[in-house]
Each structure stands twice: as C-alpha cells, then as structure tokens.
Amino acid sequence: MNQESYYELVITDVDGVLFNTEHIFRSAYRIVGEKHGIPALNEDLFVRTTGISGADTEKLFDRVLPHIPERRMLLEEIRQLGKEMIRKDLQLLPGAREMLDYWHQKKVPLCAATSTIRSLTEERFGRMDIMHYFSFIICGDEVCHKKPDPEIYRTVMNHMNKRPERTLVFEDTGYGVRAAYSAGADCVWIPAVTELTEEEKQMTRYMAGDMHDAITFIENIRAD
Numbered sequence: 480m481n482q483e484s485y486y487e488l489v490i491t492d493v494d495g496v497l498f499n500t501e502h503i504f505r506s507a508y509r510i511v512g513e514k515h516g517i518p519a520l521n522e523d524l525f526v527r528t529t530g531i532s533g534a535d536t537e538k539l540f541d542r543v544l545p546h547i548p549e550r551r552m553l554l555e556e557i558r559q560l561g562k563e564m565i566r567k568d569l570q571l572l573p574g575a576r577e578m579l580d581y582w583h584q585k586k587v588p589l590c591a592a593t594s595t596i597r598s599l600t601e602e603r604f605g606r607m608d609i610m611h612y613f614s615f616i617i618c619g620d621e622v623c624h625k626k627p628d629p630e631i632y633r634t635v636m637n638h639m640n641k642r643p644e645r646t647l648v649f650e651d652t653g654y655g656v657r658a659a660y661s662a663g664a665d666c667v668w669i670p671a672v673t674e675l676t677e678e679e680k681q682m683t684r685y686m687a688g689d690m691h692d693a694i695t696f697i698e699n700i701r702a703d
Contacts, residue, residue, distance in 0.1 A: 485700060486646065487641045488641035489646070490664070491578075492591075492592060494593065494595060495669070496651050497579075499569065501672045503565050506564065507557050526673050530625075532594075577690065577691065588639055589613055590639065591617070593619060597621065617635055626655050632646075646665065650667075652671070652673050653673060653675050667686075667693045
C-alpha cells in the first residue's frame with residue numbers, strides 16, 4: 480500500500496474544529512443568563528445544545544426552563560448575541576490552518592460537513608479566506624437528517640466517489656463521532672466544549688489533544 484495516500488478523502492466538521500464559534504456561543508449563554516439573573520441559563524446548558532438542531536434546542540429549553548414563559552425569547556436573544564459576537568470575533572482555532580495546508584500539500588481532497596446553513600458557512604469561509612482549500616462543502620440545510628445520522632458524511636463520500644475505509648473525519652462532538660463511525664470512516668476527535676462518552680471514545684481512531692497533535696498522529700500513520 481502506498482502510505483503517502485493512505486487516506487483518499489478528508490472531511491472536517493466546522494464549528495469547534497475549524498472555527499471558535501462554539502466557544503463564542505458558550506459565552507453568549509453565560510452573558511444572557513447573567514443579564515437576566517437565570518442561573519440555569521449557563522455554559523453547561525450550551526454544551527447540551529451542541530450538535531442538536533434548532534428545533535431540538537427549543538424543546539430542551541422547554542424542559543429545562545418550564546417556569547420561564549419568555550424562554551423562547553431568551554433563546555433568540557442568545558442566538559442574536561452569538562451571531563453579533565461571531566461577526567466581531569470569528570477566528571480559526573489553533574492548528575486549523577496548518578491542518579488545511581497539510582492536506583492541500585498532500586493533494587488529498589478536503590471537504591467540509593457542517594450543521595450550519597449554507598449562507599452563514601460561505602460568509603464565514605470567505606471572511607477567513609479558506610474556501611479555496613475545499614473540494615466540496617455540505618451544509619445543515621442540505622441534508623434531511625442531522626448528526627448522529629451518517630447522512631451528511633455518506634453524502635460527501637458518495638459525491639467524491641471515495642471509500643469509507645479510506646476516509647478520515649475530524650469531529651469535536653459525540654454526535655459527530657457517531658455519524659462518522661456509522662458512515663464507516665475513521666474519526667479523529669478534536670477537543671472543544673463537549674466530552675465523549677466511553678462508547679463514543681471507542682468509535683474514534685484517535686482522541687487528539689489539539690489539532691497539532693492530530694497532525695502528528697496522522698503523520699505517524701502515513702509513515703508506518
């Protein structure tokens with residue numbers, strides 16, 4: 480086997496892997512909770528929303544804050560504050576650009592699979608000047624089923640005509656890890672704001688300390 484081309488395709492999640500958006504929204508939850516004096520509206524609640532749909536987030540608010548009639552208004556306030564903070568403070572996470580450069584230099588196709596809608600994804604990719612790295616991008620408003628369903632990853636592999644067993648996925652959430660595993664791909668977990676269950680840990684090829692650590696691990700695979 481030609482180890483220089485062990486992986487034929489790389490797919491990366493975006494929020495929490497490339498962008499600091501999850502860290503920003505975690506702060507937005509805390510800020511709004513403190514503003515309104517609602518202890519339950521905190522960073523821990525944000526973690527529970529990571530990787531789920533907007534509709535499921537609304538249902539979570541209904542369960543966690545049943546005594547607060549304006550809970551949906553508070554959620555909208557968080558969303559608007561998060562978007563405003565992202566407009567000001569969006570950044571690539573440490574090691575993200577190095578990862579993009581790495582696969583570009585290796586001439587391995589790189590794709591993005593994100594739960595974020597197309598319009599926001601393209602705006603943010605353009606602002607960070609990373610669009611040119613990607614062969615294909617699929618967004619949350621272009622699939623029927625959210626992660627942990629494997630649809631989004633299977634769609635990318637089918638579009639690129641690549642084998643699951645030679646595909647590598649970068650993920651930061653348990654839902655994403657489950658989706659990659661169910662799609663038959665190798666998954667490297669990058670720590671962000673959520674932890675994995677013991678079952679999810681077994682679904683990863685590697686649990687990296689950060690993106691730089693992930694690249695070192697991949698280099699060792701290629702050198703075997």
